[in-house]
Amino acid sequence: MIQPQTAPEVDRDTRTAPMLLVADPEAVMVEDLASVLEREGVEVMGVTDGAQALLQAGALRPDVVLVSATLPVIGAVEFVRAVRLTRAIPVLLGVGEGHAQQAVQALAAGATACVARPYRVPELLPLVQAAFSGEAGSRRTLTVGKVELDVNAYQVRVDGRTVHLPLREFELLHYLMRNAHRTVTREQIMRHVWNSTDATSTNTIAVHVKRLRARLGDTDDQLIQTVRGVGYRLVDKTG
Numbered sequence: 001m002i003q004p005q006t007a008p009e010v011d012r013d014t015r016t017a018p019m020l021l022v023a024d025p026e027a028v029m030v031e032d033l034a035s036v037l038e039r040e041g042v043e044v045m046g047v048t049d050g051a052q053a054l055l056q057a058g059a060l061r062p063d064v065v066l067v068s069a070t071l072p073v074i075g076a077v078e079f080v081r082a083v084r085l086t087r088a089i090p091v092l093l094g095v096g097e098g099h100a101q102q103a104v105q106a107l108a109a110g111a112t113a114c115v116a117r118p119y120r121v122p123e124l125l126p127l128v129q130a131a132f133s134g135e136a137g138s139r140r141t142l143t144v145g146k147v148e149l150d151v152n153a154y155q156v157r158v159d160g161r162t163v164h165l166p167l168r169e170f171e172l173l174h175y176l177m178r179n180a181h182r183t184v185t186r187e188q189i190m191r192h193v194w195n196s197t198d199a200t201s202t203n204t205i206a207v208h209v210k211r212l213r214a215r216l217g218d219t220d221d222q223l224i225q226t227v228r229g230v231g232y233r234l235v236d237k238t239g
Helices: 027-039 050-060 076-086 100-109 121-136 167-178 186-192 203-216
Strands: 019-023 043-047 064-068 091-095 113-116 141-144 147-150 155-158 161-163 224-227 231-234
Touching: 019 027, 019 050, 019 121, 027 043, 027 121, 043 050, 050 064, 050 076, 064 076, 064 121, 076 091, 076 100, 091 100, 100 113, 113 121, 141 167, 147 167, 167 186, 167 203, 167 231, 186 203, 186 231, 203 224
Parallel strands: 019 043, 019 064, 064 091, 091 113
Antiparallel strands: 141 147, 147 155, 155 161, 224 231
16 A cells, blocks of 8 residues: 655556555555555555545546545544535544444435445455446446436436435446346346345345335336346336
């Protein structure tokens, strides 16, 4: 891991590996995380306060930013608000016990998702890889009916209105839109969205589908249709 002191502009499009910017006051924790992630092909940059995080988020143009709920100088919630004014970078909030209120405020400010702190590589790695894969993909925007999903910006609009989705629901919608008008099984969703082959966990999908429908205004279940006994199908709902 390198902690840069100066911040030359980086050409994001020329990178061949994902970059994670970690803003956390506990340098040892960041070093340990970086040593593992870098073996997985992720470039990690670390800073210890929110002011440096804002500077490097603008200069390094990372694929994902991970900020601790204990971030000093500029707090995590203020950091998220500031980033959302200028850039559409996925921002993960590292939370532990006693950080529930900060988590609520950060998500309301535009944070993508919350992750456990101390950090767990199996939880972080798929999120970073998914963000990088989305950036490298040839299609930047997917549109199905009134729903528009911007892969690179991690943004969703319904009939022109921006809808904020937690990362898991964004990934679920992304997968359904890539397979629009086709039925995908619960097992396929678990494998491609949850990166899991545990069929016994597929009940969690129903909960996320319900939340996703509510956020998209799909009150009659006609956008995301349930195929009983099989899975789900996203269709063009224009009415």
